[in-house]
Amino acid sequence: MAPIDSIGGLEAYRRKLAEAAEAKADMPTVLVCFGTGCQANGAGPVAEAFRKVIDEQGLKLDVNLGIKTTGCHGYCENGPLVAIRPQDILYLKVKPEDVPEIVEETIKGGRTVERLVYRDKATDEVVARYSEIPFYKHQHRIALRHIGSIDPTDIDDYILAGGYAGLAKALAMDPEEIVSEVERSGLRGRGGAGFPAGTKWRSCLAVESDVRYVLCNGDEGDPGAFMDRSIMEGDPHSVIEGMIIGAFALGSHQGYIYVRDEYPLAVKNLSIALEAAREKGLLGENILGSGFSFDIKISRGGGAFVCGESSALMRSVAGEVGEPRAKYIRSVEKGLYDKPTVLNNVETWANVPEIILKGADWYASMGTEGSKGTKVFSLVGKVNNTGLVEVPMGISIRELVENIGGGVLGGKKFKAVQTGGPSGGCIPERLADLPIDFDSLTEAGSMMGSGGIIVMDEETCMVDVARYFTNFLVDESCGKCTPCRDGLPRILDLLTDITEGRGGEEHVALLEELCDLLTWGALCGLGTSAANPVLSTIKYFRDEYDAHIRDKKCPAGVCKALITYSIDPEACTGCRLCAKNCPQECITGKRKEAHVIDTSKCIKCGVCKDVCTFDAVRIS
Amino acid sequence: MEKVNVTIDGRTFEAVKDKCVLEVAHENGIYIPSLCYNSEVTSSGGSCRVCLVEAHQGGRMRLVTACNYPVRKGLEVKTDTPLVRRIRRGVLELLMARVPDSEVIREMAAAEGLTEVRFREDTGENERYKCIACALCTNVCAEVVGVYAISMINRGADKKPATPYLKPSDVCIGCGACAYACPTGAITLKEKDGVRRIWGKDFPMVRCSVCGTPYIPEAQVDWIVKRTGKDRSFFDKCPDHR
Ligand SMILES: Cc1cc2nc3c(=O)[nH]c(=O)nc-3n(C[C@H](O)[C@H](O)[C@H](O)COP(=O)(O)O)c2cc1C
Numbered sequence A: 001m002a003p004i005d006s007i008g009g010l011e012a013y014r015r016k017l018a019e020a021a022e023a024k025a026d027m028p029t030v031l032v033c034f035g036t037g038c039q040a041n042g043a044g045p046v047a048e049a050f051r052k053v054i055d056e057q058g059l060k061l062d063v064n065l066g067i068k069t070t071g072c073h074g075y076c077e078n079g080p081l082v083a084i085r086p087q088d089i090l091y092l093k094v095k096p097e098d099v100p101e102i103v104e105e106t107i108k109g110g111r112t113v114e115r116l117v118y119r120d121k122a123t124d125e126v127v128a129r130y131s132e133i134p135f136y137k138h139q140h141r142i143a144l145r146h147i148g149s150i151d152p153t154d155i156d157d158y159i160l161a162g163g164y165a166g167l168a169k170a171l172a173m174d175p176e177e178i179v180s181e182v183e184r185s186g187l188r189g190r191g192g193a194g195f196p197a198g199t200k201w202r203s204c205l206a207v208e209s210d211v212r213y214v215l216c217n218g219d220e221g222d223p224g225a226f227m228d229r230s231i232m233e234g235d236p237h238s239v240i241e242g243m244i245i246g247a248f249a250l251g252s253h254q255g256y257i258y259v260r261d262e263y264p265l266a267v268k269n270l271s272i273a274l275e276a277a278r279e280k281g282l283l284g285e286n287i288l289g290s291g292f293s294f295d296i297k298i299s300r301g302g303g304a305f306v307c308g309e310s311s312a313l314m315r316s317v318a319g320e321v322g323e324p325r326a327k328y329i330r331s332v333e334k335g336l337y338d339k340p341t342v343l344n345n346v347e348t349w350a351n352v353p354e355i356i357l358k359g360a361d362w363y364a365s366m367g368t369e370g371s372k373g374t375k376v377f378s379l380v381g382k383v384n385n386t387g388l389v390e391v392p393m394g395i396s397i398r399e400l401v402e403n404i405g406g407g408v409l410g411g412k413k414f415k416a417v418q419t420g421g422p423s424g425g426c427i428p429e430r431l432a433d434l435p436i437d438f439d440s441l442t443e444a445g446s447m448m449g450s451g452g453i454i455v456m457d458e459e460t461c462m463v464d465v466a467r468y469f470t471n472f473l474v475d476e477s478c479g480k481c482t483p484c485r486d487g488l489p490r491i492l493d494l495l496t497d498i499t500e501g502r503g504g505e506e507h508v509a510l511l512e513e514l515c516d517l518l519t520w521g522a523l524c525g526l527g528t529s530a531a532n533p534v535l536s537t538i539k540y541f542r543d544e545y546d547a548h549i550r551d552k553k554c555p556a557g558v559c560k561a562l563i564t565y566s567i568d569p570e571a572c573t574g575c576r577l578c579a580k581n582c583p584q585e586c587i588t589g590k591r592k593e594a595h596v597i598d599t600s601k602c603i604k605c606g607v608c609k610d611v612c613t614f615d616a617v618r619i620s
Numbered sequence B: 001m002e003k004v005n006v007t008i009d010g011r012t013f014e015a016v017k018d019k020c021v022l023e024v025a026h027e028n029g030i031y032i033p034s035l036c037y038n039s040e041v042t043s044s045g046g047s048c049r050v051c052l053v054e055a056h057q058g059g060r061m062r063l064v065t066a067c068n069y070p071v072r073k074g075l076e077v078k079t080d081t082p083l084v085r086r087i088r089r090g091v092l093e094l095l096m097a098r099v100p101d102s103e104v105i106r107e108m109a110a111a112e113g114l115t116e117v118r119f120r121e122d123t124g125e126n127e128r129y130k131c132i133a134c135a136l137c138t139n140v141c142a143e144v145v146g147v148y149a150i151s152m153i154n155r156g157a158d159k160k161p162a163t164p165y166l167k168p169s170d171v172c173i174g175c176g177a178c179a180y181a182c183p184t185g186a187i188t189l190k191e192k193d194g195v196r197r198i199w200g201k202d203f204p205m206v207r208c209s210v211c212g213t214p215y216i217p218e219a220q221v222d223w224i225v226k227r228t229g230k231d232r233s234f235f236d237k238c239p240d241h242r
């Protein structure tokens, strides 16, 4: 097909797609999630099975079936996910063996296969309709608007769903007007720092230069977050469209998407999308006949957490070592190749087309005073429903954990959430009514970061949590500056001392001093935020530090050096299960009599507690 | 060159716009400690953090590294506040714990009234003893010498300068610029019987035809001849006898 050469041409093309879709509206559609999570869980064979059954039964003739593969629905734990339209049914954990039954019952008979639908763990209620599942019901999807419902490798799907209409609108606007619109929307960067996107664009526009670059940060180094991956894999055109709009507003002709090296599917789907956009005349020379030209290249990540930091990223894109540099001259003035550069995160860019299309007022009507719109969170940890959720800014931590997350796993007590990735902080249950937005999280000693939210229950030791994240940061420190390179290992030493029972009264004061040094003295954001895990746990869980230091006890029963295992003779039935499983063979006792642990040999592996069906093993 | 007024510790000076705070301070007799910065090497600085000072600008205060913070109109710098002192001491204490044997660091710390380290001292591998991973050596080799024989390898506390694969470098010319630039004297350069040893490699030296002193590695002469087209005979005599 020849490239579309006008805005009207795009609308005509969209109408043509809509007519074709209209004609097939009643036809059943099977959507198999092809996100990384579902593929790992076996989505490929499931899609194959559908194709096979449909071919065998010659269903094409009577029900005319379309099979689409989509991006990640964010509910990976229950994958592979299969959605059936027009009934809007979502099947979870589908196996190839289930396929004939789904075809027979649902596609041909219009009935639901109950054993494959969502069942509420608390109420035992079954929910078949996709949009009624609590995990989705409370969400409001803007950045994730198409994910799971379109085929990311088919540009027509995106256009049919309204794609590139934001670009068409923008091309008819004044660049100045576009920047104002983004400013008024209140959109703040989703990559961590929450810098207002419009302000960044405006200051870049103010710098005189022939050459400007727009960059997309798809490095996503936070090990617990996967929203950027999900968007790049599941709706790559939304990012590309956002970048073209940004480039048009800023007068840039070259963009780069920096993709984390571990994301091959994102690279693949982005490449397919870029090529398709070029073919359709939406990218490259003379976009939609407007006279404006812009193209995008993909740049593969340098493989370290710190490569996602803006100055490191720009060096890496330019082929240098991905190491941070002092940003005393802002990158909107001197960024990539020393030219004015705007860098925004994947999710930030994905919001842009919707803001232009629906207007700043629409976007700003959601969220809180200082944080507008919605945010994607990756909800993980000790919670019933885990996955990606997009909700309006300002939702409380409790709502997120209870309504969407379905409460804490196993009915245990909710203790805290850790937000913001490895250098975020912990917020205790008593502050769970706090609205989640950039400023409240920062005030509480944590941060929005990438939007990772880890739910912790009563069996989590907060000193151990601080040690865990510090350990991650020690490994990820690039080693360029003294406070981070040499300070973090000292912090880790002190925390390890505390968790191993060697902590003294002076340890906490020393920790606070080192944290102060990092916050003020480190070169880049990794170091300046690295104190959060330590300071927030000291602030909210000081009693746990004291218990480790003064009483040499770990109240949560986690720190091995400070706990002992024993068997409660009242509860033990003498079933011998623990004794059979103990790797140290240090549990003795006669059948049907209470057993005893030889603590001198016990290595505190916890196996006995895990296997005991009578809950007779105690930690103290 | 555009000039701007900048205030340092209450005194106002005229300075070239975008020059770094450290140089403007030193020109005017105000001392700010530094380790990783060398005014001849534009890529140096920003790493050791001993030069952190308060920068007040546009109603905002930040702690910045004087060695690469550009002076702009209306900038006010404070080099001697409780915050600056506290962070500088902290940085020096970490450096002392890292390289307990370094005289330079101990002296700089003593000037801040710091003699004891409260953390576990590093007793790491010898080669990194005294090295504060400041990258000045690699920056000098690349930017000033133009040879790229060494680079910073590893991450975090293990970061250090090294030749590729830790093997004697094919391109090193034995000029020793890295060793002269190193703020802590962490690079060993030995000369014996007309042979210089640096980075695990031996470099035969050219002897001065007048005084007989070995004064420059042959490899360095080869390199200069190749780069500049200078006549080889120029190097027959040492600078003192030319
Ligand atoms: C250590 C470190 C790692 C970072 N990693 C990422 C990342 O993986 N993705 C990202 O978008 N931003 C990351 N950032 C934030 C970027 O520096 C930058 O602020 C962001 O990409 C700007 O885009 P935004 O304004 O749209 O958020 C990181 C920052 C630091 C200090």
Ligand code: SF4
Pocket: A306, A324, A476, A477, A478, A479, A480, A481, A482, A484, A485, A522, A523, A524, A525, A526, A527, A528
């Ligand atoms: S703060 Fe850490 S990651 Fe950032 S430059 Fe310094 S050493 Fe590298």
Ligand code: SF4
Pocket: A565, A581, A582, A583, A584, A585, A586, A587, A597, A601, A602, A603, A604, A605, A606, A607, A608, A609
């Ligand atoms: S904790 Fe492990 S080693 Fe100790 S008694 Fe239980 S099973 Fe045996």
Ligand code: SF4
Pocket: B140, B141, B145, B147, B148, B149, B150, B171, B172, B173, B174, B175, B176, B177, B178, B179, B198, B199
């Ligand atoms: S001695 Fe070798 S490593 Fe050192 S500066 Fe000269 S060429 Fe570079």
Ligand code: SF4
Pocket: B130, B131, B132, B133, B134, B135, B136, B137, B138, B160, B161, B181, B182, B183, B184, B185, B186, B187
């Ligand atoms: S050897 Fe010297 S100059 Fe090189 S990194 Fe170490 S301390 Fe810096």
Ligand code: FES
Pocket: B033, B034, B035, B036, B037, B045, B046, B047, B048, B049, B050, B051, B052, B065, B066, B067, B068
């Ligand atoms: S001298 Fe400025 S950071 Fe080292």
